[in-house]
Amino acid sequence: MGLTKAGLNVAIIEKESSVGGGCTHWGTIPSKALRHAVSRIIEFNSNPLFCGNNTSLHSTFSNILGHAKTVIDKQTRLRQGFYDRNECTLLYGTARFVDTHSLEVTKSDGTIDTYTADKFVIATGSRPYRPADVDFNHPRIYDSDSILSLEHDPRHIIIYGAGVIGCEYASIFRGLDVKTDLINTRERLLAFLDNEMSDSLSYHFWNSGMMIRNDETYAKIEGTEDGVIIHLNSGKKMRADCLLYANGRTGNTDALNLDAVGLVADSRGQLKVDTNYQTDIDHVYAVGDVIGYPSLASAAYDQGRFVLKPSLKVKPKVS
Numbered sequence: 001m002g003l004t005k006a007g008l009n010v011a012i013i014e015k016e017s018s019v020g021g022g023c024t025h026w027g028t029i030p031s032k033a034l035r036h037a038v039s040r041i042i043e044f045n046s047n048p049l050f051c052g053n054n055t056s057l058h059s060t061f062s063n064i065l066g067h068a069k070t071v072i073d074k075q076t077r078l079r080q081g082f083y084d085r086n087e088c089t090l091l092y093g094t095a096r097f098v099d100t101h102s103l104e105v106t107k108s109d110g111t112i113d114t115y116t117a118d119k120f121v122i123a124t125g126s127r128p129y130r131p132a133d134v135d136f137n138h139p140r141i142y143d144s145d146s147i148l149s150l151e152h153d154p155r156h157i158i159i160y161g162a163g164v165i166g167c168e169y170a171s172i173f174r175g176l177d178v179k180t181d182l183i184n185t186r187e188r189l190l191a192f193l194d195n196e197m198s199d200s201l202s203y204h205f206w207n208s209g210m211m212i213r214n215d216e217t218y219a220k221i222e223g224t225e226d227g228v229i230i231h232l233n234s235g236k237k238m239r240a241d242c243l244l245y246a247n248g249r250t251g252n253t254d255a256l257n258l259d260a261v262g263l264v265a266d267s268r269g270q271l272k273v274d275t276n277y278q279t280d281i282d283h284v285y286a287v288g289d290v291i292g293y294p295s296l297a298s299a300a301y302d303q304g305r306f307v308l309k310p311s312l313k314v315k316p317k318v319s
Contacts, residue, residue: 001086002308004132011089011115013105017156019083019090020076022125023297026145029075033068034061060153061176068148072304090114097260100281119283121270121307123300124256129248129268138223140242144169147244154178154241159231160218161247162189167201169244174210181211181238183230185247188214221245227283251290268292276310277303 002168003010023029037059045056070079080275083090091281093105102116109299120237128143129138136143142150144165157173162184174180182205188198189212205212213232220231221243228243251269258265265271271279271286278285287303 001082001088002305004086006308009089011091011117013091013093013095013103015092015094019079019121021024021126022073023300024075024079025072026148028297029072030068030148031165031172033071034064034172035168037064037067038172043177046061059176061150061173061178062153064176065148065150071258078108082319094255096257097254098257100261101283120261120285121304122253122256122279122284122286122290123288123304124252124268124290126249126295128245129250129293130245133223134245135223136245137283138228140226140228141221141223142242142244142245142247150242152241156227156240157181158183158238158243160185160221160230160245161185161244162212163246163248166244166246167205169246170205170210172206174205174208179209179240180273181213181234181240183216184212184214186218187216207264249289249295251292253290277307278310 012019018025020029025140041057041059044050050056060268082088091105093107093113095105097103098114101118102114103120104112104114106112128145130143135141136146139220147169149182154173156179158181159170159173160183162170162182166182166184167189170180170182189201193201202212213236216236217233218230219233222229222231227239227241229237229239230243231237248268251265251271253265253269253271261284263271263279263284269290270292271290273279273286276285277287277291285307288300288309291303
């Protein structure tokens with residue numbers, strides 16, 4: 001939007017059927033909507049004005065998903081309005097580089113168009129990391145994207161990975177009275193926090209009835225007919241109705257044909273950038289989850305604004 005307002009010709013290529021990206025459809029917006037709904041239920045049930053009358057609210061994950069979907073729809077319409085009002089060109093399809101200044105866009109009907117530009121911004125985001133030895137096609141094994149399609153109501157869930165996403169979903173499920181086991185591959189929860197904050201989070205999780213297993217890794221994840229069994233390298237075995245694998249993310253760069261532009265992603269599909277979010281190729285920038293930490297929508301907005309300044313050196317074009 002900033003570049004369009006400055007008079008440049010700008011096109012946004014979007015592979016999904018609607019705008020918003022991972023933040024709107026699978027990340028921040030749905031998880032916060034779910035967490036907000038659960039928080040209100042907990043607040044109601046903790047209020048002596050209500051709980052003293054033997055009145056309590058109960059809901060299931062599948063029920064509150066409907067609330068999250070309405071929030072997602074509103075946010076999608078809001079973002080679409082931003083593009084429309086600023087007359088940003090939206091191209092729906094999947095892009096791949098052809099050479100240093102050209103790329104192909106494959107549309108849903110199979111047609112392919114080629115576009116050229118002076119500069120590119122790679123903002124393709126990330127997806128949940130899926131190790132090859134975990135069967136994510138099993139109906140009881142989920143990642144942080146597919147969990148939003150959960151249709152059954154588990155009584156017991158195992159969450160593997162205690163990062164921000166794992167902890168957030170652990171609090172959501174436990175708030176819905178689902179027995180929750182949180183497996184942390186590190187020694188303490190959210191180690192980037194001050195120790196006092198990490199210890200406080202652990203205490204509140206434990207006090208809510210959550211089981212936390214620190215410094216554990218899996219040897220095998222086995223899907224069964226009605227649940228899942230996780231075999232830990234410590235020798236322990238745990239069984240639950242379903243498992244949420246939330247241990248890491250992968251940058252969406254594998255389909256971009258980066259070789260054509262001279263870029264190489266790391267083992268997690270992420271791109272290296274400098275302080276101006278410029279890659280090793282002068283006219284190619286990268287922002288958002290595709291560059292890794294901190295992987296926050298608010299940070300991505302600021303990164304986009306940083307990219308705006310050097311990009312304005314390109315002379316505006318008249319279409």
